[in-house]
Amino acid sequence: MNMANWQTLIHEQLEKDRAQATSLLQEWVQSPSVQGEERSIQESIASRLAEMGLAVDLWVMEGEELLAHPYFVSPRTVFDSSPNVVGVWKGQGGGRSMVLNGHVDVVPAGDRAQWSDDPFSGKVVDGKLYGRGATDMKGGNLSSLLAIQVLQKLGVQLKGDVIFQSVVEEESGGAGTLATILRGYKADAALIPEPTNMKIFPKQQGSMWFRLTVKGRSAHGGTRYEGVSAIEKSLLVVQAVGKLEKERNDRLDDPLYEKLPIPIPINIGVIEGGKWPSSVADLVKLEGRMGVAPGEQMEDAKAEMEAALKQLVEIDPWFAEQPVELEWYGARWVPGAVAEDHPLMEILHNQFTAVTGSRAVVEASPWGTDGGLLTALADTPAIVVGPGVTQVAHYPNEYIELNDVFRCAEIFALTLIEWCGVEEESK
Amino acid sequence: MNMANWQTLIHEQLEKDRAQATSLLQEWVQSPSVQGEERSIQESIASRLAEMGLAVDLWVMEGEELLAHPYFVSPRTVFDSSPNVVGVWKGQGGGRSMVLNGHVDVVPAGDRAQWSDDPFSGKVVDGKLYGRGATDMKGGNLSSLLAIQVLQKLGVQLKGDVIFQSVVEEESGGAGTLATILRGYKADAALIPEPTNMKIFPKQQGSMWFRLTVKGRSAHGGTRYEGVSAIEKSLLVVQAVGKLEKERNDRLDDPLYEKLPIPIPINIGVIEGGKWPSSVADLVKLEGRMGVAPGEQMEDAKAEMEAALKQLVEIDPWFAEQPVELEWYGARWVPGAVAEDHPLMEILHNQFTAVTGSRAVVEASPWGTDGGLLTALADTPAIVVGPGVTQVAHYPNEYIELNDVFRCAEIFALTLIEWCGVEEESK
Incomplete structure (x- = not known):
């Protein structure tokens, strides 16, 4: 099957799943996972990954190796209420693996008076879903999850592993992703759907x-x-x-x-x-x-x-x-850099153009992400690209364009097919 | 009697009174009259002035005229615990009057660890009396009081009035002295024995x-x-x-x-x-x-x-x-200025030289005093000169040289004789 056919199938399936997926994002936004309050959403994500057949790892990070690590940065050392979650969708072998990394911790809502609605409403108006964390970066996390789910629904069997990471502590410097690395998770590349307005950031400040x-x-x-x-x-x-x-x-x-x-x-x-x-x-x-x-x-x-x-x-x-x-x-935040001629860049560009009809903008991010840690420590070149709206991250009335969430899911699904490879029988 | 004879008599009397006067200053310093805690020392001063035969006025300042006055400055508007005291030593008539103004409020002791001793010890070591307020300006106030007392002991009857003012609130901008002015106290000139190292400050910033x-x-x-x-x-x-x-x-x-x-x-x-x-x-x-x-x-x-x-x-x-x-x-703090050829300047200079054997240093003060209010509002030209040690005012281990307190008292007593004039029979 050629990529154009895959695209049609993926697009149609995502359209079918749209209402349900939107409800899920509402549910996530309505779970106010500010620092120290991430257990509830993480347990719910872990259950979902398990239902999808992924090998799920939910754990509370701790220990000397982490706390004394030169890259460990956090205002706290006890994370009981903030477990990390990783779900591995095991491939058939012989393909390249991919990390899909995203954080569930959100910054505080801030002054309630500056919000037009409850900061954790999850309300949808004119195709925008509102609430703290919608853009940074639960909408992006949903794109990653949908990419896996849509491939599963279409019966795709990838060759390489897909490692879905739902981490904590990104907003405080990346202790969550550091813990996944120390636990041994790595891959041939990583995608991080931080709010980039769908720009591709191979480099991060x-x-x-x-x-x-x-x-x-x-x-x-x-x-x-x-x-x-x-x-x-x-x-x-x-x-x-x-x-x-x-x-x-x-x-x-x-x-x-x-x-x-x-x-x-x-x-x-x-x-x-x-x-x-x-x-x-x-x-x-x-x-x-x-x-x-x-x-x-x-x-x-x-x-x-x-x-x-x-x-x-x-x-x-x-x-x-x-x-x-x-x-x-x-x-x-550790800076990150992936060469612009990295093979994943070409795949991303092609799928971006296929889905959106236009050429992706490539920039360097003006802020740090967990990508730096993945690239520098885990030998996992990370590219940051996601559906969130850069301008509203950390601001009152944060929102995300739902269309972009689904377009990103489509691009990610197609990218996984190209990057990880597909078993012949599933084509 | 010529001035030299007066000086001898005054000096001898002050020597006799020295031990008792030193005890009084200790008592004053041991009364920690920080803002809001001045009642105790003021009542004790009022009693003393009454015993000396002065017409004593102790009152709590209040009222619209004060609180709405353009020169009123204070972090508070209620002064129940901080009465003002004025004692008038009525002259025989026909002479110039003199205000002797000084404040009893002291700044807080600050960090106890920076003091070698209790901040309100009043301890005397090597001719220095230690404690918050010793220099700024209870030592100066004692010089004023002693000047009156020594003249009384010598049977002197001045022609002009001497108005002894023991005010509050100087450290917060002068509301105490403002209240004395609004109550009608004024004179032909004023002396304020703030800590000047015995320099004469006809002008104050x-x-x-x-x-x-x-x-x-x-x-x-x-x-x-x-x-x-x-x-x-x-x-x-x-x-x-x-x-x-x-x-x-x-x-x-x-x-x-x-x-x-x-x-x-x-x-x-x-x-x-x-x-x-x-x-x-x-x-x-x-x-x-x-x-x-x-x-x-x-x-x-x-x-x-x-x-x-x-x-x-x-x-x-x-x-x-x-x-x-x-x-x-x-x-x-309102600035103050008295012309250098003001008659009180010449008298002060002469008496300073007579007592100390050297010429007084004349400068402008780098800080405000209540003198500005007296000069500007009460038409009472004020000159600032006193025995305190400028460098230790507001600092830990504040002290005053007792010798200077008595020298200042001597200069003030002689100045009162010259300024206010003396009834013939008392000569």
């Missing part, structure tokens, strides 16, 4: 959080010249960080970044210092996020920040006496 | 607190170019305020300010903005203190700040869209 402590010396505001203002010194630090950002971006020549004003930004998001209007501030804390280029080692990026801060003494000798303290803390 | 709100526009840190960083905009605001400070100080030509690097500083003491390292900060709050020159109208200083912030649009059009918000809040 990594990022790490940092904290800078800038010191001054206190004095009365009326004799402020007797002190050293940590606020004034912070201006120099912010400028130095800006200079480093420019240097790092100027030397990037990846054409994927051509359209981005600042491909790997360094954002200082928090400033806080001083305690009294009429005292000279003796301490300022700056917190920010440093973008890491695909292919760049995080340690190298760290070293550049360290060097930039050391150079401050050339601008102001005060920094010799009181060097800026640098701390890497909180969240961290 | 005023100050006002302000709050600036700088706006940005939020965005994800990975696409920070889609937002506008309120932190980056704040740098421009801090620079604009610095430029204004320079302009204001460059045009000051008062020789009293010659030795000060920045006579009327604008101090930005607090910065706070942004909530998340990987988000673009959409709001930054800056809080500071603007120095006001002696002789300058506070409204003029405010207008200059306003104008400087308006000029920001010339540097960055963003400020046309989102102007910086300016708010005057919290504490405020």
Whole structure:
């Protein structure tokens, strides 16, 4: 059977399943799986995978190997209420395997007043399904699940394994996916349907959080010249960080970044210092996020920040006496990069064009995903492409276009056929 | 009797009273009269003034006239636990009157760990009396009280009235002294023994607190170019305020300010903005203190700040869209200025030289005092000079040199004789 025929069959089957699948996404969105509250949705997903005949693994991640791992980042160390789920659809052998990875943790709904409806309503209006997590990324997860389900319904037997991963902790830096890797799950490639507006992101920007402590010396505001203002010194630090950002971006020549004003930004998001209007501030804390280029080692990026801060003494000798303290803390996402001529890229492009009638846009993501971990640690090249709406992720009135969920499912199903291969008898 | 004879008598009497006076200062320091806790010391001072035969007025300030007064500044509006005290030593008539003003409120002791001893110990070691308030300004208040007492003991009858004022709320902007003025107390001149290291401050810097709100526009840190960083905009605001400070100080030509690097500083003491390292900060709050020159109208200083912030649009059009918000809040001290050829200056100089053997240093204070209110509102020219140690005011291990307390008392007593005049029979 040729791919065009597969496409017709898959499309028709997905149309038949549309109402039921939409209900399932509503159910998922109505389960408010914010950090620490993921057990309910994960158990329900595990049951469904079991019903579909997959080999299901639901477990609570723990242990020294995980917690002491250099890539482990989480605000917590106990995950009892947040199990991971993996379901393996075993292939017949002789084909390439594929991970379909997605996270079920969602960011908090935030200020209820900014939502037009209940943040976890799952309401469908004009083809859009609303609610926290609809776009980031339960809609994408549904595309993955439907891709498997539709192939099963059509009696397809793939040669390679398909490993469906429903992970936790992506929003905090990827401990869930790290745990799947440490548990041994890997494949020849991975797809992650994060909300990309159906753009293909073979490369993903990594990022790490940092904290800078800038010191001054206190004095009365009326004799402020007797002190050293940590606020004034912070201006120099912010400028130095800006200079480093420019240097790092100027030397990037990846054409994927051509359209981005600042491909790997360094954002200082928090400033806080001083305690009294009429005292000279003796301490300022700056917190920010440093973008890491695909292919760049995080340690190298760290070293550049360290060097930039050391150079401050050339601008102001005060920094010799009181060097800026640098701390890497909180969240961290490993950058990811898959070559644009990777065979999966060609397959994706072809199926995208077949399904949508147009050529996919290829970009590098401006944020980190679990793809970096899969690529860097599990030798599983990961490509990020999904139906969610980038602009509404993490925002009030988050929604997803249902049409895109089903188009993505269609593309993924066709991609699985091409990537994993199909047993002759099932054709 | 000539002044030299008076000096001998006064000096000898003060020596006799030294032990008792030192105990009294210990008692005062041991009464921790932080804001809201001044009743105990004020009642004890009122009793003492009554025993000395002064007409005593102890009252709790209140009422619309005070609370709605343009110079009223306080974090509170109810002062039940903080009465004011005034004692009038009525003169025989025909002489100039004098206010001796001092505050009993002390700033909090702060971190106990930074004190070598109990912050309210009143302990005397090597001629220094230790404790919060010893220098700022109970030691000075004792000098004033002793000046009256020693004259009484010597049987002196002054022609002019001496008005001893023991006020609250100086540390919060002067509501206590404002209340004495509204109650009708005024005089031909005033002395305020704030901690000046016995320097004479005919002029005092005023100050006002302000709050600036700088706006940005939020965005994800990975696409920070889609937002506008309120932190980056704040740098421009801090620079604009610095430029204004320079302009204001460059045009000051008062020789009293010659030795000060920045006579009327604008101090930005607090910065706070942004909530998340990987988000673009959409709001930054800056809080500071603007120095006001002696002789300058506070409204003029405010207008200059306003104008400087308006000029920001010339540097960055963003400020046309989102102007910086300016708010005057919290504490405020009116500047004060007495001409250097004021007759009280000459008397003070002469008595200072007579008592200490050297010429007094004349400067302008880098901070506000209640003198500004007395000069501006009560037509009572106020000069600030006192025995406290400027450097330890508001600091841990605050102390005062007892010798200076008694020298100041001697100078004040002699000054009262010259300023208020003495009845012939008492000579």
